[in-house]
Amino acid sequence: MTEQxxxxxxxxxxxxxxxxxxxxxxxxxxxxRVLKTAQKIAGYEGGDLQIIRxxxxxxxxxxxxxxxxxxxxxxxxxxxxxxxxxxxxxxxDHVIKIIENISFKNTFTGQNFDSLELxxxxxxxxLDAIGAIGIARAFVYGGYKNNPIYDPELPPNLHMDKAxxxxxxxxxxxxxxxxxxxxxxxxxxxxxxxxxxxxHDFMNQxxxxxxxxxxx
Numbered sequence: 474m475t476e477q478x479x480x481x482x483x484x485x486x487x488x489x490x491x492x493x494x495x496x497x498x499x500x501x502x503x504x505x506r507v508l509k510t511a512q513k514i515a516g517y518e519g520g521d522l523q524i525i526r527x528x529x530x531x532x533x534x535x536x537x538x539x540x541x542x543x544x545x546x547x548x549x550x551x552x553x554x555x556x557x558x559x560x561x562x563x564x565x566d567h568v569i570k571i572i573e574n575i576s577f578k579n580t581f582t583g584q585n586f587d588s589l590e591l592x593x594x595x596x597x598x599x600l601d602a603i604g605a606i607g608i609a610r611a612f613v614y615g616g617y618k619n620n621p622i623y624d625p626e627l628p629p630n631l632h633m634d635k636a637x638x639x640x641x642x643x644x645x646x647x648x649x650x651x652x653x654x655x656x657x658x659x660x661x662x663x664x665x666x667x668x669x670x671x672x673h674d675f676m677n678q679x680x681x682x683x684x685x686x687x688x689x
Contacts, residue, residue, distance in 0.1 A: 477523060480558050484530045487554055491534055496617045498610035499533050503601060507532065510668075511597035517664040520589045524564055527555070528571035528594040537576075548572050571595075577602075577652060580659065596665035599656045604672030607653060608679055615645035622646065623687065649680060 492501045508529040515525050531554070535547040548569045555565045570586040575595045584591075601607065615622065621644045629650035630643070643651070657673040660666045 498613040592661035
């Protein structure tokens, strides 16, 4: 086994163990899907594969939404782990920047870092939030939060700031309008934009069917 593959193998094992009890929408399977998609995008767009793979594997190692909104825990856990591996400091710093800037909530305030590797991992993470799997993940998380599926008297909030978004406790259907349906236009790379369109269309079809059944 080469050093590079050994690094990825150790990282996978660390992430799998760390996310054993994770909510199903943000579990190890989510991580593997993001990794696979990021590698696919990188095949067309380029980028440093080691940074992309490590960023994809560690991007949700301690998601702030499960830690009372604390955005410092994930980067710290990732940095402490990476320091144990034969990985250069510039690679560690780049991976940490990906973790710090990947989240959708940063669209409200703007990212303070950008790179092709971040764009690719971010696109892969956003693609996993839309389409059939994205719908499933949305309802899993909504159930985890005990949010209603839909409340016709509770309209979506389309003008949130970052603080409001982090505290939002709305219906899962509203989440489509507040986040999921906006992701298509936030994709960074041409490859992700193409994939996103079909998944976006599928979500709109799902919503049309949902409302037909709700109003029967």
